[in-house]
Amino acid sequence: MSDIAIDLGTANTLIHVKGKGLVFNEATAIAFDENTNAVISFGNIAAEMVGRTPPSIRVVRPLSTGVVSDFAAARMYLQLAIRQVVRYNRWSPLRVVIGVPSRISGAEFKTFQDALDSTKISKIWAVQEPVAAAIGSGLDFGLPKGCLVIDIGAGTTDLAMLSLGRVVQSRSLRVGAEALTAAFTNYLKNERRINVGDKTAEEFLHAHGQAKLISRATGKINAVDMKTGLPVQSDITAAEVHGAIKEPVSLIVGELRRLLDSVPPDLAADILNEGIHLTGGGSLLKGLPDLLKEQTGLQCNHVEDPLKAVVEGCGVILDDLDAYKFVLESMPDEIRSSSI
Numbered sequence: 001m002s003d004i005a006i007d008l009g010t011a012n013t014l015i016h017v018k019g020k021g022l023v024f025n026e027a028t029a030i031a032f033d034e035n036t037n038a039v040i041s042f043g044n045i046a047a048e049m050v051g052r053t054p055p056s057i058r059v060v061r062p063l064s065t066g067v068v069s070d071f072a073a074a075r076m077y078l079q080l081a082i083r084q085v086v087r088y089n090r091w092s093p094l095r096v097v098i099g100v101p102s103r104i105s106g107a108e109f110k111t112f113q114d115a116l117d118s119t120k121i122s123k124i125w126a127v128q129e130p131v132a133a134a135i136g137s138g139l140d141f142g143l144p145k146g147c148l149v150i151d152i153g154a155g156t157t158d159l160a161m162l163s164l165g166r167v168v169q170s171r172s173l174r175v176g177a178e179a180l181t182a183a184f185t186n187y188l189k190n191e192r193r194i195n196v197g198d199k200t201a202e203e204f205l206h207a208h209g210q211a212k213l214i215s216r217a218t219g220k221i222n223a224v225d226m227k228t229g230l231p232v233q234s235d236i237t238a239a240e241v242h243g244a245i246k247e248p249v250s251l252i253v254g255e256l257r258r259l260l261d262s263v264p265p266d267l268a269a270d271i272l273n274e275g276i277h278l279t280g281g282g283s284l285l286k287g288l289p290d291l292l293k294e295q296t297g298l299q300c301n302h303v304e305d306p307l308k309a310v311v312e313g314c315g316v317i318l319d320d321l322d323a324y325k326f327v328l329e330s331m332p333d334e335i336r337s338s339s340i
């Protein structure tokens, strides 16, 4: 019997194999030949092709806003990824712990289950991603004490108040780092009259995006002038980037305020000492901890490894299923395994 832990994310997929650790960390993308439908590549190589393919190649990103949006592509991607890292078959089936968004519906979870090729999988346990991130980061959330985790991924933001090993209150937003990229490319199109590819815009945001204006440095971006149709290099100021992503960032801040407002006062007060734990790639946006502190008065710190916390937490659970039985049993009914 092989056991694996998976974080199947909108942008990145990570797999941990029991006894081996993290063995797969690739983009969630798969490229098909348009004519034959054969798989050309998957993972980082396929993601590199986005925006640069000839008409005969189609690159699919099987997840959108944290859930499966192209079932066939998700299934194919998972089969290829899992087969690359572990041997399994009917006689030696897989057991899987998978991270899922905290407010996923039963129907959405079913698509994850189906995509995992249920015939050769003997068991699937789902764990809400903020819970997995807390476990993976060694946060002490088993005590009767509030622990607030915000996971800002590519497609979703998951906010959860944990206590006694369970989610007390959670909120989620179908807004993540990709919404920031979209807001930035729209700004460039509408205000600067230049077109920029998603990958270029994303890389520019990693280097120059700021949730709170701290530095005033200017950056250069390669684009296409919409008037002339010619490639140009444009200077973009820090204030412009900041302004362009302000709206999606404010949605995240608003959701945090709503969560704090809805939890029992004693739990909210615990956060005064502990602070807020940030995880997920989108939380790496510069100035985000400062902005959240300014808006809530609470300390905000990144967990040790924001891009790996969820899979590491799923891996910790997998390595000691008995110790974490109480966590698996406390999952909402929609995603709870029927026989733990």
Ligand SMILES: Nc1ncnc2c1ncn2[C@@H]1O[C@H](COP(=O)(O)OP(=O)(O)OP(=O)(O)O)[C@@H](O)[C@H]1O
Binding pocket: 008, 009, 010, 011, 012, 013, 065, 066, 067, 152, 153, 154, 155, 156, 157, 176, 177, 178, 202, 205, 206, 207, 209, 279, 280, 281, 282, 283, 284, 285, 286, 306, 307
């Ligand atoms: N320094 C940075 N600033 C802003 N965004 C960043 C930075 N580094 C990474 N990101 C963004 O983080 C995202 C990837 O994060 P992560 O792997 O946590 O997402 P995911 O788990 O695939 O998505 P989701 O959880 O929403 O399904 C990408 O969209 C990437 O652009």
Ligand SMILES: [Mg+2]
Binding pocket: 007, 009, 010, 129, 153, 154, 280, 310
């Ligand atoms: Mg994620």
